[in-house]
Amino acid sequence: MQLNLQTLSQPEIYKLLIGCIVPRPIAWVSTIDVDGLPNLAPFSFFNGVGSNPPAVSIAIGATDTQDGRKDTLRNIQTVGEFVINMVNETLAEAMNETSINYPSAVNEFEAAGLIMASSVVVQPPRVADAPVSMECNLYTTVPVGEGPGSSTLVIGTVTMLHVRDDIINERLHIDLQRLQPIGRLAGSSYACIREVFDMQRARYNDQTKQVDR
Numbered sequence: 001m002q003l004n005l006q007t008l009s010q011p012e013i014y015k016l017l018i019g020c021i022v023p024r025p026i027a028w029v030s031t032i033d034v035d036g037l038p039n040l041a042p043f044s045f046f047n048g049v050g051s052n053p054p055a056v057s058i059a060i061g062a063t064d065t066q067d068g069r070k071d072t073l074r075n076i077q078t079v080g081e082f083v084i085n086m087v088n089e090t091l092a093e094a095m096n097e098t099s100i101n102y103p104s105a106v107n108e109f110e111a112a113g114l115i116m117a118s119s120v121v122v123q124p125p126r127v128a129d130a131p132v133s134m135e136c137n138l139y140t141t142v143p144v145g146e147g148p149g150s151s152t153l154v155i156g157t158v159t160m161l162h163v164r165d166d167i168i169n170e171r172l173h174i175d176l177q178r179l180q181p182i183g184r185l186a187g188s189s190y191a192c193i194r195e196v197f198d199m200q201r202a203r204y205n206d207q208t209k210q211v212d213r
């Protein structure tokens with residue numbers, strides 16, 4: 001089947017994208033507002049961008065609030081700092097609780113019964129029980145489209161990385177069995193990592209004009 005997206009509605013396009021782009025990692029983003037009130041919400045249009053500088057991206061959709069921005073985006077644009085916490089199987093339900101469209105005055109850490117931990121270089125707190133947290137500074141925002149279905153791409157540089165001691169070794173390998181990350185699929189489905197396979201990457205050798213395996 002071929003689908004010309006120009007003939008489809010915005011909700012249909014969204015459904016197709018989240019069904020095809022799978023599994024997606026989840027950035028559980030903590031921020032503070034101008035008065036210091038904490039906010040926490042998940043975003044799965046999330047990925048790494050580069051390592052020099054270490055950079056990550058999240059895409060935050062437009063909403064029907066007064067200024068059209070979700071609290072997370074407003075806070076990031078006002079304060080210039082945020083923390084991306086990774087979600088594991090144990091934290092999945094709490095993460096889901098923080099996706100409720102609460103009024104701005106609600107602190108989702110409290111609403112979901114989560115403990116805050118201080119960050120080191122940024123002001124927003126971390127999720128104390130998260131296996132990994134990345135303290136980020138805003139690098140840039142890029143508006144993508146207008147109206148329903150539009151979003152703002154947020155790029156942040158990572159200044160401090162927190163990794164739970166038991167999931168990292170001295171060679172900086174992360175133990176997936178202990179991390180137990182979850183990924184988001186379409187609708188309300190999620191994935192766990194139960195099976196992993198290895199595949200060596202071959203390289204083209206300029207001298208021998210052959211592929212080295």
Ligand SMILES: Cc1cc2nc3c(=O)[nH]c(=O)nc-3n(C[C@H](O)[C@H](O)[C@H](O)COP(=O)(O)O)c2cc1C
Binds near residue numbers: 042046073100
């Ligand atoms: C697993 C998951 C992934 C989500 N991913 C996104 C996303 O990538 N972009 C987005 O705008 N909203 C996403 N949402 C919805 C937001 O979490 C939701 O709108 C939240 O209320 C925003 O909170 P805020 O207004 O406090 O920023 C996601 C929700 C869940 C449960």
